[in-house]
Amino acid sequence: MIAIGCDHAALKLKNTIKEHLASRGFEVEDFGCFTEQSVDYPEYALKVAESVASKKCDKGILICGTGIGMSMAANKVKGVRCAHCSDTFSAKATRQHNDANVLALGERVVGVGLALEIVDCFVDTPFSNDARHIRRIDKITQIEDKYFK
Numbered sequence: 001m002i003a004i005g006c007d008h009a010a011l012k013l014k015n016t017i018k019e020h021l022a023s024r025g026f027e028v029e030d031f032g033c034f035t036e037q038s039v040d041y042p043e044y045a046l047k048v049a050e051s052v053a054s055k056k057c058d059k060g061i062l063i064c065g066t067g068i069g070m071s072m073a074a075n076k077v078k079g080v081r082c083a084h085c086s087d088t089f090s091a092k093a094t095r096q097h098n099d100a101n102v103l104a105l106g107e108r109v110v111g112v113g114l115a116l117e118i119v120d121c122f123v124d125t126p127f128s129n130d131a132r133h134i135r136r137i138d139k140i141t142q143i144e145d146k147y148f149k
């Protein structure tokens with residue numbers, strides 16, 4: 001199950017990504033928002049991040065105007081490794097190296113075609129399981145353990 005969420009600046013792209021993933025056979029849970037009325041992106045970042053951190057959803061996708069606010073908010077949730085990507089190389093690498101479990105995109109930054117390619121890289125690329133990457137991710141977890149309640 002893939003969790004998806006957006007703010008008012010990214011409703012169109014969220015719906016396009018949702019349709020794209022569904023056409024590829026993925027199950028998607030949509031955490032909103034559902035209209036173009038102005039909303040606060042951290043509320044939607046939190047819903048998606050919690051669904052991934054609790055393992056209710058396997059991965060999450062967050063979209064706002066830039067993708068930046070969403071990624072900042074999502075990364076405050078313990079267990080979430082949210083990668084803000086505007087290119088396919090980063091989307092692939094963050095799965096292989098960082099085992100990113102949430103992707104953040106900016107509707108005002110990337111075009112629809114590129115956004116869908118980034119999404120495909122994110123959902124299709126497995127974690128490398130390489131010992132050096134596991135060690136580094138463990139060190140991220142140690143930082144969480146030190147600073148998160």
Ligand code: RB5
Pocket residue numbers: 007009041064065066067068069070
């Ligand atoms: C909304 O105007 C905008 O600030 C938001 O979508 C996002 O880009 C924040 O990081």
